[in-house]
Amino acid sequence: MSARSVPQALPQSQSRPDQYHILRTPFLSSISAPHLVSRSPAGHAKRALHATVSRLLACLVNEQLVDAHYVDLGDTGSSSYIFITPYESAPDSWAACSIISQITHKPVVDKTPSEGRDNVYRVRFLDPEDIGVDQWIQWRDYSSVVSITDATQIMQQAGEWMLCDSAAVEAICSELTSSVNNQMHAYAHSKPEPNILSSTAIEWEQSIVEGHATHPMHRARYSEPPLEPISPDTNMFDLALTFIAVPRSQIKVIGELERLLSLLYANADAEHGGNAFILDSIDCSTELAMPVHPLHLPAVLR
Secondary structure, eight states: TTTTOOOOOOOOSSOOOTTTGGGGHHHHTSOOOOGSSSSSSSHHHHHHHHHHHHHHHHHHTTTOOOOOOEEOOOOSOOEEEEEETTTTTTTTTTEEEEHHHESOOOEEEEESTTTOOEEEEEEEEOOOGEEEEEEEEEEETTTEEEEOOOHHOOOOOHHHHTTTOOOHHHHHHHHHHHHHHHHHHHTTTOOOOOOTTTTOHHHHHHTSSOOOSSSSTOOOOOOOOTSOOOOOTTTTOOOOOOOEEEEEGGGGTTTTTHHHHHHHHHHHHHHHHOOOGGGSSSSSTTTEEEEEEETTHHHHHH
């Protein structure tokens, strides 16, 4: 790793107000804003990782599962960094291990600096959009700094701090990986920008690239058996609905459900091109034909 691409060792002295200025050059000399990352395959991968990592870090901080500390570099600009530590950890333990992240705008912080650190403030609220592109994990009195290349590195470290069940952490990591992979695919295969005057509602919905604005599983497509595994290239746009007969004794129908379903029945019959009407195959007095997403069918028929 290049010395200019990762933070250098932090000094252990607590007496200098500018003790964290040593990180100024690596941060300000690298790209911090995600919109500046190239639209190449490598750029899609970097932006996808950032999309998930930024949401994960903000969630961990805002839910008070970890602590975050903003380093004020005293510049007129807003670029700086935060370092993340176990929740309510003592300052003298921060050197043992922390997660460092670029920050593009100053977050909501305490009015007074953290104890013994004149330019470090505890973060009270962190916006995912204020988190920069690059993150690192440092250990052992700042002597070892490693670039984060996988969202699971952050979750595994946070899980260790919180003494979480390893199986639970592994399950969360699987969903985070799914988010990153699907986000990368979405960047590479994004739909055309909708026209504000003529595009349909579904075209607007399908134009959403990053999913949920703050949830770490913003792009996760994660299935459990008996459902088939879902990959980034699984077709979600052109679906062939399946209709199954459900006994009316097992469901409670309210509102206009059946009238709305009749539109689906009519369209399905028209596309079929024959006379095999869906409702002719069931006893409408005791059964209701319900549409099922094809990917859900294995669980429904189980």
